[in-house]
Amino acid sequence: MLGKVFQWLFRIATGLVVLAVIAVSLVYWFAARSLPDYDKTLSVEGLSAPVEIVRDSANVPHIFGETDEDVLFGLGYAHAQDRMWQMLTMRWTVQGRLSEVFGTRTVDIDKLLRRLDLYNVARRSLEVQDDATRAKLDAYAAGVNARLDEVNNEALGRGAPELFLFNAPIAPWTAADSLAMGKIMALQLSGHMANEVMRARTSLALPDPERLRDIMPDAPGAGIAALPEYAAMFPGLPRYAEGAGFSEDPLSPVNPVALAGASNGYAAAPSRSAAGGTLLANDPHLGFTAPAIWYLARLELQSGGVIGGTIPGIPSVLTGRSERLGWGLTSSYMDDQDVHIEQLNPENSEEYRGPEGFVPFETRRSIIRIKNADPITITLRETVNGPVLSGSDYNLSTVTPPGHVASVSWTALEDEDYTIAAGIRLMSAGDIDEALTALEGFTAPSQVITLADQRRIAMKVLGKMPARDPAHRSEGRLPTQGWLPENRWNGYLPDSSNPVFIDPEGGILGNTNNKIVDRAFPEHVSFLWGDTQRIHRWRRLMQNRQVHTRDSFIEAQLDTVSFTARSLLPLIGADLWFTGEAAPEGTPERLRQRALELLADWNGEMNEHLPEPLIYSAWLRALQMRLIQDDLGPLAEEFIHVQPLFIERVYRDIDGASAWCDVRQSGPTETCVDIARMALDDALIWIDETYGDALESLRWGDAHQATHDHQILGDVPVLRHFVNIRQSTSGGTNTLLRGATKGTLPDPFLNVHGAGYRGVYDFADPNSSVFVTSTGQSGHPLSQHYDDLAQLWRRGEYVPMSLDADLARAANEGITVLQPRQ
Template identity: 30%
Template structure:
């Protein structure tokens, strides 16, 4: 989320000028004095019309919009043009501020709204060039997709034409007008829609964080010790997605490793990458910038194992929390489905993009989790001014000048420099510079002309598949009208970035899985460490052909589970996808729960939902006996390893876990590589528990003796008890995980202003939550910062292929983006309680559930 805070607090990444915040505070006080009637009028002015009739120019025929009690629209039209035009209009009704903010973000134009405080973010986005790539993609798309984007934009613009005033659009514009009265939103364009896919690709960009962490860590400790902190996937304990029994897909193969040899630390160029890199994910949805372990759950069960006799499909993508939620639930239906109008959809959409991203049509259902292939490489570049060395010769960089407009100030010029590998990012992404020493250590060589300040002689370029124009927007519409697995795979072939695990089920009883994406083939190296760009040895030689990517169709087990775990064992003979998977704690727990349910009988919709709410901690059964051995008592004694909201054991265990990580690694790792507490660290600690005298246990800041495993365990118990006594009281039996593990639903722009009345207008919460970072109910938290929730199951869905109207779903917040609207946060408490609502799709069911019906007329 964007943080806009007063100068006294100065949290990252955004700061408004003190005069702006003072003006806002005065506004709040004036409005309060003016009386409740003015407040109500201001808030309600932008609420959309949900029933009756509205004229929508350009329609060929009337469009009906049924909304249920949660404000979720089901749109019925006679043609794709009318359907997508109406979708654009309805999205704008509920979410235009969010849409406008997103397009300013992805174009690197936030400073036009918020002034100089957002220049850092704008510079990063302009350097990456998301908007430029999106504009280039339009010509590559199928005519049908371009037409859908144009029709959608026409619907958005029709709404804009009808809502000229600031207060007519949303409360946010009324507040913004006081400090930036000249701002008027531009008309919507297809490129505005496409650019958001780049933002999502950045959030789900695979192992770039791990690549930086490895290099940063190797700059502080020997490379072999750094490698200990990045263990391999535990195939002996956690199954991959595609198992040997499936007989489908392609095995993965490791690539040549770079020679290990440490050299002295001399560089700072890579290290300038992490701070700004952390700022961008916080802006785009993965709060705190801690991407390690973030992902999603999805699984599908064949009718042979279900109570309905047809498949059941579950999905819950994990993204950063904010209000409104990143997802917008909707239905898109042709009144008479056929070749001329093939859409009959219900699912989750992005406000700003036509079509349904996750959901079902009349025949198939699909879900996503992050595949996480290695599609980013960092290249160390030898540079002199605007030239770089490549295979013994000096080449001119490609340069361009970006003009960034700044509200209340003069425009700022930014020169973007690119090598043949991609844009130079070490000046705008802070940790890229700091990681150079470790990268040099891993490479085993140092450029002979390397100065002490590497920012003047070695810089870092980013190669990333999302910076090449692609066709992912085609894939969404192809999925939306797919009839069978063959159509589904054809859609997947166009799904280039971000590469996702795609699961499938159809009304004929089939289930399947496909790994898509543009995944590079490297001449040398495995992409795990920054590579020397000047040698020409580590170039991308192309991309893995789609037909060689793993897939599964009707596996003998009768179910498929994906949760960012390894796709397939890395065996000889196939393409290399990545070495940095999530470690399979969530996926194996889902497998275990499914097999238990199948052994007892049949899997129902309720079973699927219960598994989505599973909170068992996968490390606790191993670690708790060690803690009990060194003296831990209540509430760990007798704890069942579940992390429900009322659990005292979960509160104590997670506090111990946090302090154990700090005690064990805080003395040797750099700040930007400190452990956030995900399942990679589960595997690290698992191995260290068998080595009580491993050097990692030793606190290097003490000199009297070398600390051991049991010293660290004992100290972590004491630290946790002291912290929880201060936070929750001195009675351990009264400690509650839900009192620590809370979720604030924060508005991504005005919600962190630092002014209480402004935050009160837009923020909601806190919500007491259960689960944890690597439980199936994945409510993530960062051990370096505290126990507050930083990413969540952004929605939950279970689709019943026997009767789509019996499907269930929930969103994190609500359909509306208008503060104080009844549908602004009406799903939040349900979400926190693990509940869902009916996911209707048929016109009969939608009509019966309709709380409002709006007719859009030509």
């Protein structure tokens, strides 16, 4: 009897195993159907002559065609081959249609995008493009659609494995879709609106509004003397109103200010180059995803070859080089957003106050369809200042008085936007003068472009700069009364107002999102800059050498020494180093002494294998919380990243900033030394609970893992182990090898934002130039090219950036020939 039971159990178990194997095999088969075949000939519509796509050993497509339009057709096809899911997700985002695919989780994101109306702005922008740009946009769209047709006709697994899980209809790609990609990038890189709201909330929460200049200081250098008190502009607002913070949904295009955009770009003239040619390096910083947003490509245009980093959906090389010209982008932090508080008519909520009385909103309704739920209808309202946002967007409700709403002015909402056209024209420029001409009309997102041709270097701030009234109440730094004429924009300043630097005497140009000009408002560019720290280390590395090489530029790009650690640790630990008697082993005092001993001998290198970066980072995080918690209350939890200038002001007691050290609610008067010691103990307790108390065996890389996570499947059990790319990494928020940290518990030091692309271009020997991305070319988790570049990127290695067609063919992984369909 027992034998028969065992036999049946064995049969059942075997059957279950067989069924599981069959199920897994079927899933793999269906998923693998969408893996691209790179070695084929395909007849397509929309070409004037054959196009050849040669995939080199890193799966970089080298695209050859008779006309520029044919080449961009090939780029569209290659983008759709490798990154279809990424392109569709970005399009659903900018259209405000994510909820049709993902259900209720994305309703708030859709509402924001519908209110901003970026997709319709892109459609209106298409109408003002010149014929040449329109032809190129149409050709690129036709290439994307050729891949969509191929997927449908040959049953290629819907083009991406995710589309089996999220079955949604796919509309053909259009020229407007590519313009919309520029709009969604502008939103991801914008930070001034969030900063205005946070500045207002902090002003309201502080017992002493004068201390606002400590916790949210200006970048060093001359600046404005004072701001109006927000409570005085809008009396009756609560001293603190709880906000929702920023959505941590990976699909959200809205980031905290510290993660709104960053990058490094620098160039050397021939006089500062060992080989006598110009040099240029660029590493733009964005949020990490799997796959990375960047896609490497080479285009053989009529003007010559172009190679570098593209973003799927956009038909241009955004950072890269030709034989004669190199270019790189960094976020400029131009103040291109203003929040306006609009007063509603008490008698008619469909009207808002203007300079001469109440006027009606422009209104229309928009239906958001939701997967597995009833659709919802929202009313979109617009003022002369811009669209009206919800109180839940950017925590606007916390700074908006009753009877008012908030609107936003933003350059990306401009219909006459030639940003994508400028990027297309730039690829054909032969020198700096032609490049600067090609970039005219660039609107948003504002960027600093670094240029190097074969003889010269240059740098310019791109993007339309708002023309503000000199009498603007807050100079664009706080939300202001939208009905006052002086708070409204007066169009845009002329392009000649944008800072430009050409052929500097020292032969070196660079930008780390730092303050680049010191000009009076309203031509100031910005009061908020993205970096006050990396620039010091960059300057030291550039000045340490009389001449530079490709390798010295790579060395700077990969540098992990923290200027912030070197400057702050002597301040906060000044009265703690080597003081006090030896404490017994196992006591908190002994643990603190061991931590201080390690930090005293540390050079500030944020190496993944060292314990000191973790101890330092945890200490600084705990220190800032100790300093601000009693003054800001719950709002302190929203300052998720350490503010180095704030810590420096406090410990140097600049303008009385040491007042932050005293805990107002306590009886005794705490000193800054007391707070530093208590914060170090806080940090060590957290480290002990998280990693153990063996300080010498700690590894920064265990906490500072780069999180290239799949936006949708990254949190799904089991699947996440196949689609996420996690790597131990060096660097930190304030190193040139930037790895900005998440900032929130339980893993505050995860590396979430950094250089998804690195490139170094040497015009003494252009084909010795190198580049790399942080994941791989393919967005398909089953592809060998999904993560094949990730380990190179982590180790600081690169792949050749060559325009040599024979070299690409010699080790190709396949050649696709697209032929015009007769």
